[in-house]
Amino acid sequence: MKESAKSFPPLxxxxxxxxxxxxxxxxxxxxxxxxxxxQTDGKYRPGPGTLYDNLEKLLNLGMIDEAPVRKSExxxxxxxxxxxxxxxxxxxxVRRLEAVMRIARENLGLSGATKAL
Amino acid sequence: MKESAKSFPPLxxxxxxxxxxxxxxxxxxxxxxxxxxxQTDGKYRPGPGTLYDNLEKLLNLGMIDEAPVRKSExxxxxxxxxxxxxxxxxxxxVRRLEAVMRIARENLGLSGATKAL
DNA sequence: TTTTGTTATATCGGAATCCGACTTAGTTGT
DNA sequence: ACAACTAAGTCGGATTCCGATATAACAAAA
Numbered sequence: 475m476k477e478s479a480k481s482f483p484p485l486x487x488x489x490x491x492x493x494x495x496x497x498x499x500x501x502x503x504x505x506x507x508x509x510x511x512x513q514t515d516g517k518y519r520p521g522p523g524t525l526y527d528n529l530e531k532l533l534n535l536g537m538i539d540e541a542p543v544r545k546s547e548x549x550x551x552x553x554x555x556x557x558x559x560x561x562x563x564x565x566x567x568v569r570r571l572e573a574v575m576r577i578a579r580e581n582l583g584l585s586g587a588t589k590a591l
Numbered sequence: 592m593k594e595s596a597k598s599f600p601p602l603x604x605x606x607x608x609x610x611x612x613x614x615x616x617x618x619x620x621x622x623x624x625x626x627x628x629x630q631t632d633g634k635y636r637p638g639p640g641t642l643y644d645n646l647e648k649l650l651n652l653g654m655i656d657e658a659p660v661r662k663s664e665x666x667x668x669x670x671x672x673x674x675x676x677x678x679x680x681x682x683x684x685v686r687r688l689e690a691v692m693r694i695a696r697e698n699l700g701l702s703g704a705t706k707a708l
Numbered sequence: 709t710t711t712t713g714t715t716a717t718a719t720c721g722g723a724a725t726c727c728g729a730c731t732t733a734g735t736t737g738t
Numbered sequence: 739a740c741a742a743c744t745a746a747g748t749c750g751g752a753t754t755c756c757g758a759t760a761t762a763a764c765a766a767a768a
Contacts, residue, residue: 484604484635486754494691497698504716513694517687518601523756526718531754550716550763561699568695570634571688574611577630578685581614582678603725621745640727643747648725667734667745 485567488520488528493537493556493564500541502551503529529554537563602684605637605645610654610673610681617658619668620646646671654680 485493495501495509503525511519520528532538537560541553556564578584602610612618612626620642628636637645649655654677658670673681695701 486603487601488755490691494695494698497695502716503718513691514687521756521758522716522718523720523758524754525756527754527756548715548764552717564695565699565701568692568699568701570631572692574607574630575685575689575692578611578614578681581611582682582685584682584685605726619745620747638727638729639745639747640729640749641725642727644725644727665735665744669746 482563482566484570485563486528487518488524489532490564490567491518491520492525492528492532493560493567496538496554496556497561497564500553500555502553504551506554532560536560599680599683601687602680603645604635605641606649607681607684608635608637609642609645609649610677613655613671613673614678614681617670617672619670621668623671649677653677 491510491513492506494513495506498509501509503522507520507522507525529538533540536557538554539557541555543549543551543553608627608630609623611630612623615626618626620639624637624639624642646655650657653674655671656674658672660666660668660670
C-alpha cells in the first residue's frame with residue numbers, strides 16, 4: 475500500500491463533513507454530529523451508524539487518529555483528530571471541489587453571492 | 592412525489608458530477624463519463640455501473656429527463672438533460688458546498704486564490 | 709432518591725449505492 | 739473482413755448508508 479494521498483476517490487459527503495468538523499479542533503463523536511448539523515444549518519444530520527462506519531474507515535485509512543483523553547472531563551468522550559494525511563486529503567478535496575464549483579458557476583450562471591431566488 | 596427540492600440529502604459525488612456534466616449541455620451517457628473525467632482532470636472516473644445506477648435514480652427523482660434524439664447523429668446515443676428541478680437542486684448544492692468551502696478555508700488556513708472580485 | 713432529560717458510545721441488519729467486468733452492438737477506418 | 743473505438747446496458751459482490759435500538763454515565767429537577 476503506497477498511500478501517498480494522491481488520487482483518492484472523492485470523499486463521500488459524510489467523510490467530508492467529518493474531516494471538516496475535525497479541521498477546526500479535536501472533537502468526540504457526539505460533538506462531530508452536532509458540528510455537522512451546525513455547519514450545514516441543520517440540512518445534513520448523519521445518524522450514529524454513518525458516523526461510526528466512517529470514523530472506523532477514516533481511522534483505518536490513517537486520516538484521523540485517537541486523541542488523548544482529557545482529564546476533568548466526561549470520561550466517556552473519545553476524541554479524534556486529523557492526522558497530517560487527513561489534512562492533506564481534506565485540503566486536496568477542497569481544492570478539487572472549488573474547481574468544480576467554478577465550472578458549476580459558469581454553467582449555471584450563478585454569480586458572487588447575491589442570488590436569493 | 593411531493594418532494595419540492597427542499598432539504599435533499601447531500602448529493603453523492605457521482606450524482607453531483609453527472610448533474611454538473613449536464614449543466615453545460617445535453618449529453619449522452621458515454622459523453623457524461625468523458626466529461627466527468629475531463630472536469631476532474633482524470634481524478635474521478637466512474638464506471639458504467641455507477642453511471643447508469645445514478646441516471647436511473649436521477650430520472651426517477653425528476654432531476655433529469657430524456658432529450659429528443661438528434662437526427663443525423665449516431666442513433667445509439669441517448670441524450671439526457673437537466674430538468675428545472677435538477678437545476679434547482681444543483682444550484683442549491685453548489686451554494687451549500689460553497690459555504691462548506693468557506694469553513695474549510697478558515698479551518699485549514701488555505702490561502703485564498705479564489706477571488707471573484 | 710427517584711426520575712427525567714441529555715450526553716455519549718456503540719451495534720445491528722436491511723436498504724441503497726458503488727463499481728468494474730462483462731455483454732451486445734453500431735460506427736469508422738484500413 | 740478486420741480492428742478499434744464508440745455506446746448502452748447488465749450483473750453480482752462489496753461497500754456504504756442510516757435509523758432503530760441498546761447501554762450507560764451525567765445533570766438537574768421532583
